[in-house]
Amino acid sequence: MTTILVTGGTGTLGRLVTERLRAAGHEVRVLSRHAQPYAVDLREGGPGLDAALDGVDTVVHCASTPRGGDEQAARHLVGAARRAGVRHLVYISIVGVDQVPFGYYTTKLAVERIVEESGLGWTILRATQFHDLVLQVLEYAAKLPVMPLPAGVSDQPIDVGEVADRLCALAVGDPAGRVADMGGPEVRAFPDLARAYLRASGRRRGLLNVPLAGKAYRAFRAGGHLAPERADGRITFEQYLSTRPGARV
Template identity: 45%
Template sequence: MTARILVTGGTGTLGQLVVPRLTQAARDVRVLSRSAREIDGVEVVVGDLATGQGVDKAFDGVEVVVHCAGSAKGDDEKARQVVKAAVPAGVRHIVNVSVVGADTLPVVSGLDRAMFGYFAAKRGAEVAIEQAGVGWSNLRATQFHDLAFSVAEQVAKSPVVPAPSGFKVQPVDPAAVADRLVELALGTPQGQVADVAGPRTYTFKEMVGIYLRAAGKRRLMLPLWMPGQAAAAYRAGANLSSGQGTGRSWEEFVAAKVAR
């Protein structure tokens, strides 16, 4: 009998790619979702990691957890809820997805915390899982194509686009991240594994420019100097991976997205 695998955030951008890959591998899959959903061949349990409501039921009888549930803030608390439920349930392996820069981007206070607190929360989630006493694998990924597209689309609504000076991004196709998470879930705990990142690095201006050309828009780009320690780390490339990139390029993703 195969191990039951729970996917938190199973209906989100990443989770909805992970779940079918696990079912295609003939695995017994359960999804934890904040709202009732129907997914073919998958048990869905309603629960909320932000409050802990319904979470224990989702973990009952589970051996492996793929923790994909994430948001703009509070990911450290969500991870603590995962650990709180996983330990008494006898989970043997937690596969966590984090972000490149979680362990290197400093976050202090004020503007830094408002803009880069996400990285601190992700690191807090990593620590909670590392210290749980359960086998774990932690995969850090660069920015998803979907997020980069949303940012480009949003800033392009203005006739003048602020472009943070020196900021670079390395967007990655979520499908490549999902592939690696499934590979980890079907194996033994690996601890910290190599990052997964996109095949190319772009300046913020280049990233938005690719979107503008594909969308047939013209905008004025205004260089913007961002103060603070975290911004300095961002300019130094703390959010970038030094490993080999993979998956579709940003150009390919944007072209396909705009065509749809």
């Protein structure tokens, strides 16, 4: 079996990727800022990164943050991977990073370019938003008596476990370049998603569609972040909500 390094291996996606690869018999190293013995801040690099990559065949790069530093982290990772002779670098990105001029999306697209130009064998998978993130947005909006929602915007949430399964399959295969996008099973308008959340949580809120301004909002309204032709996911938003503590779905 191969030795695989998962960056961000304690995060929402990386943890599941790690568990699945280990269950399949692979030796998996977890790299994150606080996970010993490979506690490394990718934004800073350093000798700890070289040690983490020593003898590694494949890297699954899940580490990411909207707070900044992803491009610097990717450059450090690529440099160390080259020195270590890594065969395959797998990166998880987001559907629409080349269509929606949203800050975090722009950064993810820049990291894609770093991976593509790395000189390593590479695979990039773009997925739509996880159910978890959509739930966080709705929970935040529900703190108000009336939930503000972006007018005219839909989403296509996908189960993080299904994305983890796909990443694992890609990681144990050969470098494949940019593979087909992966989307959730349904494209849903935000009010529809909000009503599903309210039913599941037993809460009562009014809904307020709020028109926004800017190029990013127009791109979201146009569906630049959606992949309806790649509705590969099976778990719906309601099914995801039904697994949450206290769910009433």
